Amino acid sequence: NAGVTQTPKFQVLKTGQSMTLQCAQDMNHEYMSWYRQDPGMGLRLIHYSVGAGITDQGEVPNGYNVSRSTTEDFPLRLLSAAPSQTSVYFCASKGQGYGYTFGSGTRLTVV
Amino acid sequence: AQTVTQSQPEMSVQEAETVTLSCTYDTSESDYYLFWYKQPPSRQMILVIRQEAYKQQNATENRFSVNFQKAAKSFSLKISDSQLGDAAMYFCAYRSANYGQNFVFGPGTRLSVLP
Numbered sequence: 001n002a003g004v005t006q007t008p009k010f011q012v013l014k015t016g017q018s019m020t021l022q023c024a025q026d027m028n029h030e031y032m033s034w035y036r037q038d039p040g041m042g043l044r045l046i047h048y049s050v051g052a053g054i055t056d057q058g059e060v061p062n063g064y065n066v067s068r069s070t071t072e073d074f075p076l077r078l079l080s081a082a083p084s085q086t087s088v089y090f091c092a093s094k095g096q097g098y099g100y101t102f103g104s105g106t107r108l109t110v111v
Numbered sequence: 112a113q114t115v116t117q118s119q120p121e122m123s124v125q126e127a128e129t130v131t132l133s134c135t136y137d138t139s140e141s142d143y144y145l146f147w148y149k150q151p152p153s154r155q156m157i158l159v160i161r162q163e164a165y166k167q168q169n170a171t172e173n174r175f176s177v178n179f180q181k182a183a184k185s186f187s188l189k190i191s192d193s194q195l196g197d198a199a200m201y202f203c204a205y206r207s208a209n210y211g212q213n214f215v216f217g218p219g220t221r222l223s224v225l226p
Contacts, residue, residue, distance in 0.1 A: 031212045040120070042202055042216035050212070058213065090156065094212050098144055102156035 006103035013081040021076040023091030031094040032074040036087040081110045115217035123223040132188045134203030142208040150200040198224045
């Protein structure tokens with residue numbers, strides 16, 4: 001089925017560990033983005049990309065790294081996990097339509 | 112920078128009744144889009160309804176309708192004949208029509224539907 005696939009769905013990390021959240025879409029969307037969702041704060045933009053080879057920072061980029069080597073994939077890297085990065089992470093893509101297509105989210109806990 | 116405010120962290124409604132969720136936003140732009148997204152316990156983000164700022168007519172989708180007041184920068188969501196499946200977190204979101212594709216989300220309103 002066409003859509004945005006995020007892996008893993010759940011993850012527990014120890015402080016200082018690194019990991020990569022995977023995001024892939026098969027709709028040939030140029031735009032992709034990563035958001036984090038925290039209680040009382042809605043979804044906040046971490047990084048986004050308007051096409052392969054192009055990335056930019058959003059509202060809360062510190063502690064995260066991204067790259068976009070292909071149109072399909074947009075991984076999010078946590079360089080050295082901190083408890084403040086405990087959150088639910090969403091990947092989203094957008095084509096020519098008005099709205100986003102969201103992945104199913106990753107619940108990350110940093111202990 | 113644009114901001115989106117949802118002043119009701121939690122609301123409840125009786126099944127079959129009507130409820131209105133509030134959203135206000137701040138922008139200096141004249142052309143933009145507004146959205147309501149629903150997030151049930153499954154965590155999935157579901158588009159409920161959208162409104163183009165250049166359209167004066169309020170958008171409707173079955174039991175969902177909006178009251179868009181451009182001058183007041185207000186964008187409320189009305190849910191009629193509430194159903195148990197409407198229980199969810201609801202997010203209001205803004206996107207510029209001319210400057211980028213990024214969304215700005217409000218903090219959300221958690222809606223409970225009482226049987």
